[in-house]
Amino acid sequence: MLLPTRFILIAALALPMFDARADLKAGDPFPSLTTAGLVGDLPVTDGKVLLVDFWASWCAPCKASFPAYAKLQAEYAPRGLVIVAVSVDENQAAYEKFVKSLHPPFVTVHDKTQQLVSMVKVPTMPTCYLVGPEGKVRFMHEGFHGEASEKELRKEIDGLLAESTHSR
Amino acid sequence: MKSAFSRAGRSFLLCALSITAFAGCTNASLVRVKPWQRASLADYTMNPERDPIAVVNSEHVYFSRESATGGRGVGGSGCGCN
Numbered sequence: 001m002l003l004p005t006r007f008i009l010i011a012a013l014a015l016p017m018f019d020a021r022a023d024l025k026a027g028d029p030f031p032s033l034t035t036a037g038l039v040g041d042l043p044v045t046d047g048k049v050l051l052v053d054f055w056a057s058w059c060a061p062c063k064a065s066f067p068a069y070a071k072l073q074a075e076y077a078p079r080g081l082v083i084v085a086v087s088v089d090e091n092q093a094a095y096e097k098f099v100k101s102l103h104p105p106f107v108t109v110h111d112k113t114q115q116l117v118s119m120v121k122v123p124t125m126p127t128c129y130l131v132g133p134e135g136k137v138r139f140m141h142e143g144f145h146g147e148a149s150e151k152e153l154r155k156e157i158d159g160l161l162a163e164s165t166h167s168r
Numbered sequence: 169m170k171s172a173f174s175r176a177g178r179s180f181l182l183c184a185l186s187i188t189a190f191a192g193c194t195n196a197s198l199v200r201v202k203p204w205q206r207a208s209l210a211d212y213t214m215n216p217e218r219d220p221i222a223v224v225n226s227e228h229v230y231f232s233r234e235s236a237t238g239g240r241g242v243g244g245s246g247c248g249c250n
Contacts (some may be wrong), residue, residue, distance in 0.1 A: 056204065056207065058206070058210040058211070059210065088204040089207065090207055094207075114204060117204045118204075121202075122203055123203065125203045125204060127203075
């Protein structure tokens with residue numbers, strides 16, 4: 001009786017392997033924004049440090065994160081950072097209303113069919129990815145926790161911008 | 169020898185059946201709403217406390233039925249002594 005029990009235990013432990021998640025992690029190439037069916041004007045990102053933020057109008061922390069990204073945009077855009085905020089809203093009107101009310105100074109695009117977010121598989125809302133000039137994910141930040149998140153992002157952006165400046 | 173083989177065979181079969189039976193339970197796409205699909209869950213109408221009068225009413229029904237107040241995210245321990 002012990003043998004089948006062992007087999008069942010091993011099988012149970014092996015089950016999570018069948019559910020391997022394909023979440024992006026540091027070092028993975030970030031999917032191309034240009035072929036993801038995004039609605040909106042995309043900026044030129046070649047050779048630049050890119051911060052891609054996934055947000056939605058129904059997500060309160062996403063709304064709280066926008067002023068912080070606006071500050072990062074003002075501070076780091078002249079140094080080569082490009083911020084692209086990708087909305088995963090299924091409701092077009094909600095997306096437009098949100099953008100109209102907040103007037104973000106960075107680029108916002110609409111992942112209307114949720115094609116990009118389905119590829120990226122964000123673990124929570126909001127989640128942002130810092131992508132290096134080579135197109136690979138260098139850092140991922142889950143959620144938005146006020147000043148702590150901003151501080152962490154600043155540290156990573158500073159490091160990545162310094163690195164990309166040295167490599168030129 | 170035959171009995172040992174059949175026991176191993178049975179174990180293998182049991183293992184295969186277990187994996188088949190429980191595989192559906194681990195499939196995240198079947199059992200979980202993905203973070204970017206939670207617009208409906210975040211909707212105002214999904215908030216059970218969106219109507220203050222309805223909340224007071226249901227609290228009153230609860231108090232009358234259970235003889236206990238509080239213990240619902242507000243002051244009071246639900247002991248019925250306040």
